Amino acid sequence: MDFNHSEERRMLQETLHRYLSDNYDSEQRSASVSQGQGYSEKVWSDFAELGVIGVLFAEADGGFGGGGFDIAVVFEELGRVACVEPLMASGVMAGHLLSALGNDEQKALIEEVIAGDLKIVSALEEPQSRYDLDAVETMAERIDDGYRLNGTKSVVIGGPSADKLIVSARGEEGLLLFVVDADAAGVERYSYPNLDGYHASDIALVNVEVPASARLGASQVVLPILEAARAAGVVALCAEAVGAMEAAKDLTVEYLRVRTQFGRALGKFQALQHRMSTVLIEIEQARSALINVAGHLSAEPSLRDKHVSAAKNLIGRVAQLVCEETIQLHGGIGMTEEYALGHYAKRLMMIDHQLGDVDYHLERFVGVMQTEAVREIS
Secondary structure (H helix, E strand, C coil): CCCCCCHHHHHHHHHHHHHHHHHCCHHHHHHHHHCCCCCCHHHHHHHHHHCCCHHHCCHHHCCCCCCHHHHHHHHHHHHHCCCCCCHHHHHHHHHHHHHHHCCHHHHCHHHHHHCCCCCEEEECCCCCCCCCCCCCCCEEEEECCEEEEEEEEEEEECHHHCCEEEEEEEECCEEEEEEEECCCCCEEEEEEECCCCCEEEEEEEEEEEEEHHHEECCCCCCHHHHHHHHHHHHHHHHHHHHHHHHHHHHHHHHHHHHCEECCEEHHHCHHHHHHHHHHHHHHHHHHHHHHHHHHCCCCCHHHHHHHHHHHHHHHHHHHHHHHHHHHHHHHHHHHCCCCHHHHHHHHHHHHHCCCCCHHHHHHHHHHHHHHHHHHHHC
């Protein structure tokens, strides 16, 4: 099997890599983090112009990609610079929901997203949900000409800069999704920076009235589409983690090469070489898992979910090892704010808690395998 990227993906990867190398240093990252909404308008505009947002969508939606490897190429490069612009929140999950469930009017929003003029973010998790997309207590009450929403959404990444939200709620018809203006009456955003520099919001919906036309996927069962959107998000997170781990490894190799002790470079000590060898091997294993899950993003749900949970679990465990080893090999400098390694470590820790941590995906993987075994027996 040929694991090389197509010519178009290689060109995109090289273009994005060059742009980020030239324009997204630690100073730019700090500037984005310090912005009240947690992103740079200039960088966001450049992403749109370079086609970085468009590649996250299929041609039928006005983009020129949308596949697992398209997502992986973009987010691995973002991970290499610990980029904090909310591209995953706005481009991947919300974009997938709009594409899969939207009517013509709702899908027209994708064009604005690709152009960088609109940021739409999915607000799905709640304080009690613990990664379960179906554990929704936000209520959607029918009113004469629409719905009234009441509930709370937690840790909505990209929430501070969102123009619109895709909100899950439970109504008489079951689990529902709505496209809601982020500044609509009754939408209260409590925004804050996370440990890794990304900005998020806790969102309270207090008697938010929306028209019936705001319902996304009015005639469809939405939970399977939510699972598919989460799978796309996991591919993005896994790719970002691999990029961040590669960057952390490169920093550590360079540090061991130039830092001396007892008259010798640290990298000359065999014990440290063995530890770095373990890091390199584990990162290659994580990359293999990323390739595997990206290649199965379009597979039938049970096969897709098996690989999604296997990859998220494995990459989460590898990321923990890489963080621990690279920080220990650096010593105290490894976690200072001024040194980039700490940014990678914090982001890797937060990635593990997005869309399901290692324990959640281990349980989910076991559940998928048990269901598959029962199906084969019967």
